[in-house]
Amino acid sequence: GENVEQHPSTLSVQEGDSAVIKCTYSDSASNYFPWYKQELGKGPQLIIDIRSNVGEKKDQRIAVTLNKTAKHFSLHITETQPEDSAVYFCAASPLYKFYFGSGTKLNVKP
Amino acid sequence: DVKVTQSSRYLVKRTGEKVFLECVQDMDHENMFWYRQDPGLGLRLIYFSYDVKMKEKGDIPEGYSVSREKKERFSLILESASTNQTSMYLCASSRSDRGNSPLHFGNGTRLTVT
Numbered sequence: 001g002e003n004v005e006q007h008p009s010t011l012s013v014q015e016g017d018s019a020v021i022k023c024t025y026s027d028s029a030s031n032y033f034p035w036y037k038q039e040l041g042k043g044p045q046l047i048i049d050i051r052s053n054v055g056e057k058k059d060q061r062i063a064v065t066l067n068k069t070a071k072h073f074s075l076h077i078t079e080t081q082p083e084d085s086a087v088y089f090c091a092a093s094p095l096y097k098f099y100f101g102s103g104t105k106l107n108v109k110p
Numbered sequence: 111d112v113k114v115t116q117s118s119r120y121l122v123k124r125t126g127e128k129v130f131l132e133c134v135q136d137m138d139h140e141n142m143f144w145y146r147q148d149p150g151l152g153l154r155l156i157y158f159s160y161d162v163k164m165k166e167k168g169d170i171p172e173g174y175s176v177s178r179e180k181k182e183r184f185s186l187i188l189e190s191a192s193t194n195q196t197s198m199y200l201c202a203s204s205r206s207d208r209g210n211s212p213l214h215f216g217n218g219t220r221l222t223v224t
Contacts, residue, residue, distance in 0.1 A: 001169070004152075006152070009150070031210070032210045034212050034213070036215075041217070042217050042218075043114070043200055043202075043215030043216050043217045043218050044153075044200070044213075044215050045215070046212045046213075046214075049212055051210060089152060089153065091213075093210075096141055096158075096160065096204070096206065097155065097158065097168075098143075098155070098213055099155075100145075100152040100153040100154075101152055102150055102151060102152040103150075103152055
C-alpha cells in the first residue's frame with residue numbers, strides 16, 4: 001500500500017519567518033494530497049489541498065507544491081504567526097483511502 | 111460547515127471490557143472512517159465504510175469491529191479492550207468523489223484502557 005514520509009518531525013521558527021514541511025509518497029496511483037492542521041485538543045482541520053493535475057496552489061500565506069515525477073509534495077507557510085503553531089499532517093489518497101505522514105510539530109516563537 | 115461529532119472526549123475502560131465509540135456526521139457523506147492517532151505514528155486507518163452496512167478493513171483492524179446501520183452514524187467497537195488500545199481515536203467523513211474529497215474530522219476520543 002501507500003507509504004507517506006514526512007519531515008521534519010519538529011520545526012521551530014521565529015515569527016515572520018517561513019516554514020517548509022516536506023512529504024514523499026510511494027504509490028503513483030495517489031492523485032489527491034491534502035494538508036491538515038491539528039491544534040491541541042481538536043481534530044485535524046483541512047488547510048489546503050492539491051490534485052495531481054496541478055503543480056502548485058496558493059491560499060494567502062500558505063502554498064503547496066507537488067512534483068509527481070519525484071513523488072514529493074511540500075507545504076510552505078510564509079510570514080509565520082504564533083497562531084500557526086500546531087501539528088501539521090500531509091496525506092496522500094489513491095481513490096477514497098487516505099494515508100498520513102507522521103506529523104510535524106511547528107512552533108512559532110514570538 | 112460539516113460537523114462530525116464523537117460522543118465522548120475522554121473514556122476510561124478496564125481491560126476486557128467491550129467498548130463502543132460513536133460518531134455522527136450531519137452532511138450526508140457516503141464515506142466514514144475510523145483512525146487511530148499515536149505519537150510519532152501519524153494517523154492509521156482502522157476501518158472505513160463507503161455505504162450503509164458496508165465496511166472495509168484498514169491497515170490495523172485487529173481487535174476492532176465497526177457498525178454502520180444508518181448513513182450518518184459509524185460506530186467503532188473494541189470487542190475486548192486491551193492496554194495497547196489506549197490511544198486517540200478520530201472519526202472522519204467524506205463525500206464519495208473518487209478520492210478527491212477531503213476528510214472532515216471529529217475532535218477525537220481519548221481512550222485509556224487500564
